[in-house]
Amino acid sequence: MTLSSCMAYSLLSTGIDDLEDHQEYAAYLSPSSTTFEHNSADGASVDYLSSPSDAKGWRAGFFWHMRNSHEQLLVSQNTATCTGDKAGDGEAIGYDNNHNTFAFDSARTVAAASPNSVTVPGALQTVQEGKDISSVLSSYYIGHWVQIAQGRGLGQTRKVVSYSTDSGTGNVTFTVSPAWDVTPDSSSRIIVGREYWQVYTVDNFIDHRTPLCQKSNANAPRGGVIGLWAHTADSAVEGNRQYDTDGITMQQLYRADAPVVMLHTGVEIRGNVVDHEYDWNSPCSLAGFKGNIGASPTPASLPPVISHGLSVARNTFTEVDGLRSGALEMSLGWWGGPSPGGWRLVNNALIHHNEINDIIGPPPAGSCQNISHQGQVRAGINVFNAVAWRSVLYGNTCNNVTNPLIDNGTQTVRVCPDGATANSCECVGQPADLSVTSTVDKNSVAPDGEVTYTVTVSNTGTTSATDVSLSMDFTPGVEITAYQANGGCYVQVGTCNLGSIGPGQNATVTLTGRGVTVGNSLGTFSVTTKSGDDNLANNGSKVSVEVFP
Structure with a gap:
């Protein structure tokens, strides 16, 4: 473990009473694990700086670099106060990407794999941190980690126990432990x-x-x-209490020049309290939770997914807003170079049962890191742009929040059951989306012959549609003689009352008709709801039947 800090440490009580989280994780650790507990970092201490004008260093609290992998590390019950008080950034707890050593200059496509190995093309890096490692190249990358960053097996992380290079093809085969849960294939790309x-x-x-x-x-x-700024897997930030701080961030930091961007997989941000921020009026505030996944200046080297399976749950955020003005935000990183565009940088984030309080008014004027805050509105949850794919939001509560949700993500799922409370972040004002389709079992029928119409009304929205009504009309040619439906149908007046249809549910009406007049008979169907539907383009359907002589 490498700790970089300028502060003095002493064994002091943290003042934390609830140690259930600590005990839970301590039980996970093996005898070879590392613990870092009961330490204090006080930026107001007279020993903090050698002189008031001394501005050297980060002035951080507890800081880890990547001079080696950090495995089964418990950082618990430590106290940090006044970090960054006089100079520097002032992180309290940081895990950064400095000194990371990548086996390749970019993510590699899998050429072959077995349950315990993976083979990829490309020469191994022979220079790390300015030093030639050719003499130890055969063993240097043992103990590194393979992460699947795209395709089959996405998100899995396995430790390298051995590797070899094929003298003919130049391909490198890594033996990993434990075995893959899902064996990668040619659709997969890896980072080492x-x-x-x-x-x-x-x-x-x-x-x-x-x-x-x-x-x-x-x-x-x-x-x-508290910052997670490097390759991180199967890790948790839980039960921490932060007052007047810049919250919890997950991004690429201090290695913008890395040949590949880090990948977060299976990370949980759970049960933390972030109460007020370091500077509410600063446009550079990072407070709350910020999943601001940083993009490299060379996006061609990026894997299309750089955060997978993130969980942000049961946290409390009060009067905090992040760089994009959301108390809880998911957004593309800030630094220069072209954007990866339509790539799925943040994939399958689960955001649930968080409590967000007192996020009101506009953010401070100005800009930070090339981000303009002009005209922005502070928000509870901000899924800032389309590179965040399939975020799932449910059970989040916004109290005294002017703008509960900004959602510019792709395929965001907002789970809004019946009875969603008025202070729900993701459900308030979200209408249902009804659609109707119609089919027949035959396209033509003789006089007195039977034809069956099947009409399906679906709700693809995130809230229930109430008092759903299906209207139907038939031009001469077919007479409706019977029906089956979830609710009551009044064929003579051309309506069916279908009641409520929940999100993801549907109602089916089956009509039996009889050919009566030679010619083409057109059936027209439309659906309405009293609870609101902001997409009317899919609320109608038509189907025709030919009555032949």
Whole structure:
């Protein structure tokens, strides 16, 4: 473990009473694990700087680099106060990407795989951090980690136990442990690098409320932050309490020049309290939770998914907003270079049962990191752009929040059951989306012959549609003689009352008709609801039947 900090440490009580999270994760650890507990970092200490004008270093609390992989690390019950008080960024707890060593200069497409191995083309990197490693190349990458960043097996992370290079093809085969749950194939791309694996950041106490905190450093955009800024898998940030800080961030940081961007898989952000932020009026605030996944200046080297299976659950955010003005936000990173465009950078994030309080008014004027805040509105949840795919939102509560949700993501799922409360972040004002389709069992029928119409009304929206009514009309040629439906139909007046249709549900009406007049008979169907439907383009359907002599 490599710790980089300028602060003094002493064994002090954290003042945290609930240690259930700590005990839970301690039970996961093996005897060879590392623990970092009961330490204190005080930025207001007289020993903090050698002189008031000394501006060297980050002025962070507890900081880890990637000089080696960090596996089964428990960082728990530590206290950080006034971090970044006089100079520097001031992170409280940070895991960064500095000194990471990647086996390849980009993500590699799988050439072959078995339950315990994976083979990819391309020469291994022979220079790391300016040093030639050719003499130890045969073993240097043992202990590194293989992550599947695209395709079959997406999100799996396995440790390298051995590897070899084929002298004929130049392909490299990595033997991994444990075995793959899902064996990758030619659709898969992998990254090989150092890893934070099973790193548990739990029950820490970070407080900038004390009057001793000067908060005189105007350039402390990460004051008191907990940051996951490198390859991370199967890890958790849980039960931490942060007051007047810049919250929890998950992004690429300090290695913008990395040949491949980090991949977060299976990370949980759970049960944390982020209460007020370091500087509510700063456009550079990073407070709340910010899944701001940073893009590389060379996006051709990026894997199309760089965060997979993220869970943000049961956290409390009060008077905090992030760089994109959301208390809880998912967005593309900020630094230069072309955008990866339509890539799925953040995939399958599960955001549920968070409580968000007091997010009101416009964000501060100005800009930060080339992001203009002009005209923006503070929001509870902000799925900022289309590179966030298939985020699932449910059970989140917004109290005194002017704009509960901004959703510019792709295929975002908002789960809104019947009876969703008025202070739901994702359900308030979200209408149903009804559609209707119609088919017949035969396209032509003789006089007195039977034809069956099947009419299906579906709700693809996120809230229930109430008082659903199906209207139908038939031109001469076919007479309706019988029906089957979920509700009551009045064929003579051309309506069926279908009651309520929940999200993802449908109602079917089956009509039996008899050919009576030679010619073409057109059946027209339309659906309405009293609870609102903002997409009327799919509310109608037509089907025709030819009555032949």
